[in-house]
Structures are given as C-alpha cells and as structure tokens.
Amino acid sequence: MMRTPFEVPMDGLPDRVTIYEVGPRDGLQNESAIVPAGVKAEFLARLAEAGLTTIEATSFVHPKWVPQLADAEELLTRMERVPGVRYPVLVPNERGLDRALDHGVTDIAIFGSATETFARRNLNRSVDGSIEMFTPVVARALENGLDVRAYLSMCFGDPWEGPVPVEQVVRHGRRLLDLGCSQLSLGDTIGVGTPGHVTALLAAFAEAGVGPERLAVHFHDTYGQALANTLSALRAGVTVVDASTGGIGGCPFAKSATGNLATEDLVWMLSGLGVETGVDLESLVATSVWLAGELGRPSPSRVVQALAAESPGRRNVTQVPAEVPPAVEEE
C-alpha cells in the first residue's frame, strides 16, 4: 500500500505552504461532543509534534453560544507551548482581548463577515458595526505587540444572500486589513465555491492592491471542492492554507455533512506536488484516529479513512480495489 503520494511537482506553485491549523478552535467548536480541557491540551501537543507551526488554540466567545470552548482560560493555563509554534486565539471583542492578554496570548484572530445578513446573525450588528467593534480590539492588540489575523466569512456564497460579489468581499476585506491586521483569511464558510471563483476573487484583491502574501484561504469541503479550490489559490500565489486535522468541525446540525478541509487531505496533495509543509502525515493520521475516539465519530477525512484502515508495515492486500474484474473468465 502506498502511504505517501508519488512526488511530481507542478509549475507555478509556491515551494512552501504554511498550514494554519484550525481544528482545536473551528473544528472542536462545531462538534456536538464537548471534550475536556485535558484532551484539548493533548490535541494541541500532538499537532505541534506532527510539525504544525500555527495552531489556533481556542476562542473567547461566550460559553452560552459555544459551550465547546467554555474552558478557554483553563486550556490556556495548562497547555504546553512548544517554542516556534504560534497559538492564536479567536477574540470577538475588547473583553476577549483583555482575557487573552491576561493569559499571555501573543497572536489573536478577529472574525468579520462579507455579508450584511451573516454579520447581523452572527455578530449581532451590521458590517459597519462590526468594524467599529473590531477597531479598538486591533488597535490595543497592536499596542501590546500582538499579531492580529482577520477572518472574513461568506466570501463565496451566503445561505441567505446567495452568491457574494467579489467586489463586496474585497471592500470588506480591505477594511479589516486597514485596521492593521497582518493577514486576511478568506472563508468559504458554506463550501459552495469553485476554482474559477477562487481565481477571480484573488485577482480582484490583487487589483485592489492586496497581494497573495497578505491572504490565506479557508475552504470547507461541504461540496467536495476544498482541494480543487486550494489548488487554484496556490496557483494565484497564496501560501497560507487553513485546515482542520481529521476534517473535524462538520456542521453540527447535519451529522454526515463535512465542514473544514481536512489537514491530512491537504498534506497529501501538497506532498504529491512537492510543496513543503513540514508536517508528518502518519503522525497527523494517528492523532485523528485518537481524536475520533474522543469525539465518538469517525473522521470525515478521506486520507484518514484510507490510511487508518491499514496499520503501517502490514501488507495491504485488502486495499486492492476491485475496479476491474478480479480475474478473467476462463474459457
């Protein structure tokens, strides 16, 4: 059995990609199971051990809305911090920033919306209102020497508004960058985007003076498009890709639906393309198998499903597909 892809580079891609791991925050936040802080701390340790260097640790949103991350302060107190690894924390407002500062957080992320409807439903204010809310958060974070990433959600489609015009995404995205954020992560929150849309959106940002070095992409695999979209983004020069180990974070309302792009599926593609990530795939798969036990549901990652079915070193005769007639009829 092949446990790693054959490496065949492709022209026009970056040499190296930084995977921004969102499993502990975006992933666990959207799982129905609530895992204890000790399990989260172990998850973070395993991810760093696998070679991930940017791992979003948790969030300071209200526990009433996200009980899965109610233990943010406990986790920040007990988690091990591996030198060289960044552990950003999602901060919705100034109170969240205060807590982050109290716990020695050095990297935060804020969360904006590309559409009015989603801003009102998720942030309880207009897009303008959310920018007002974020302004002092980013200003004070920068004063304190923190790095601030901005997420922008619903960059491709919105469940209420439908397709989202690229000009609108660029306009709202620039406002977040103009606050002083170092990076803007473009989220296809409902996973509806396709590769030409990705190319068009990144071209619109470039035309507006925002090059790919300031952008990250955040795809969901709800419609299976995440890797094809990632390939489009890499071709446009993006070098930071968000992903969730094991693909955790499926829509909590539809058990079978898939949420975040699985880090393993991304690593498989990048390894095959000869794009360096520094991540050890076997270690990541082992982590996802362990976490699936804690969450009580199997990983939706294709790579985890394929590799976990076989232990390393075992001759895999069962993996041979029966696409073909297994034997020709005797005459």
Added chain:
Amino acid sequence: MMRTPFEVPMDGLPDRVTIYEVGPRDGLQNESAIVPAGVKAEFLARLAEAGLTTIEATSFVHPKWVPQLADAEELLTRMERVPGVRYPVLVPNERGLDRALDHGVTDIAIFGSATETFARRNLNRSVDGSIEMFTPVVARALENGLDVRAYLSMCFGDPWEGPVPVEQVVRHGRRLLDLGCSQLSLGDTIGVGTPGHVTALLAAFAEAGVGPERLAVHFHDTYGQALANTLSALRAGVTVVDASTGGIGGCPFAKSATGNLATEDLVWMLSGLGVETGVDLESLVATSVWLAGELGRPSPSRVVQALAAESPGRRNVTQVPAEVPPAVEEE
C-alpha cells in the same frame, strides 16, 4: 441554501465535458450489496433522465468473480435504451464479445493494466499476454461496427509496485490505442495521484503523439484528490471524465473508504466553472438518495450529503455553519 454553485468561468478550460458514467458497472461491481436487475434497469433509466449520455451498463466478467453483475444478460434484455445515449459494456475476452454482440451492444470497453503485477493478479496474465487477449476482441468488435474504449488501470500508483513511471503508462496505453480503441481512460485505481502527476502524465502522452482528445481520466477519491486531479486534466485539454453517481463503488473491504469520484461532486465543480455537462444535479442527487436505500449505505458523495440533508424549497436555517461565534458575547 445554495443548491447550485455561483458560475465563475476560468481561463483555459474546455467549454463542455462529457461525463462517462461508471456507476452501474464500476460502482455496483464494488458494492457489497447485490441489487436486482430491475433496480439496475431503473438506475440506468434515471441516469439517462438526469442527462447523462454515456452510461456503462454492465460487464461480462465471470459471475464467480463479480456476482454483483451476474445478471448482465438479463439487464441487457430488459433495460430501456434512450435514443442518443450510449450504453457501453465491459468485455474481458472474445466470449464476452460474443455475448455483447448477441445482445445488440454497440459500445464495449476493454480493461488493461499499466503494471505487470496488477495484470497478473487481475487478468491472470502478463501485460503482453493481455494485449494478445485483447487483439482479436478489438479487431472483431471493429469489424462489427462497435466502438471500443480501453481502460488502463494503475496509471499513478500500484499497491505492489508503488509509483508507476509515466513512460511505462504511455507505452502500455499506446498499445491499447494502437489496437484500434477510440479512447483510453487513464485510471488512478487506488486514488493516490496528485495534480502535478496528472499534468506530467498527460504531457508525456502528448509528447508521444496522443493528444487529450483521445484520453479520458478515471479518478478515485480514496485520498480526496479526485476533483483537484480532474481540474489538472481539464487544463491539459481532457474533455471526458469518468464518474460514478453517488460515489458508489467504495472499496468493498473497507466500508468507510471512498472509491470512484462522485458524479455529483464533479457536476458541482463543472457547473461552477461554467463547463457544460447537460446533467441535472437535483435529479442525480435524488437518484443517489434512492440508490442508497437500495444499497443500504449512505452515499459518500459530499454534494449528496449536503443537498440530501435539505429538501428543495425548504428554508435552510440549519445549514448555516457555526464556524464563527454565533453571537458576540454581551459586555
């Protein structure tokens, strides 16, 4: 909820793609459930109704090895043939050809291997021996006015031999074309390939004088790479893509593993790219939901999972992802 992607074309892609539907043969052959001929006939009728114009109907391999398709003759007798739709049948040898001719089949497919090990294991002979076996099959088929497609399996990796050199794939592929086959379908039978590998393989064929107009691609989604690989193939000029409605045909030995690229996931991407297929997505999803009931397992297609969770016309509030804090903490 968005039930179709936003159409944003991409430069360098074909205007139209023919989907070569393999669900009834390659899909059902690899499911553990054996469905009755009546269900198969309904499946074929539904696929044509959804707009598919090339639907591989069944196979004349020995029922001892593929009991799932033991009813090939019954199916060919009772199935409805929609005008304008081609229904190829897989034929392993001359005896299979005789049967196909007896049943008025006008399109057949033969099945070769890019590796010696797989040829010996699946065809019970060497690659040379398989070419010898196919030679009279193709010759007699052409004499009888049939169209012959050739599959070539293990074009990217082989579970025993590992990575397969592109030169070897081109060499064996050309031999099949030289027999008189009209089209060569390049199979990533174990799903390990990545987009750069696809580009390199198609470039090697082009250098050897085999242009993309004579090639099709057959990807498996075992490692989640099928759509990204398809995008690479489209950029190289390929316009025929194999896919299996509902993604049926997962490896029968590993329940969770995914086999063929799901036709629905492919249609979503192509629709988004503005590439015409003539296929109605809702009709296809309804077919997969129906078939999942017959097979007793849910479709592994991401699109089917996402769209089947919601019926058309129903306001989808549950589909809103909770990637973000659903509300900002009150201060």
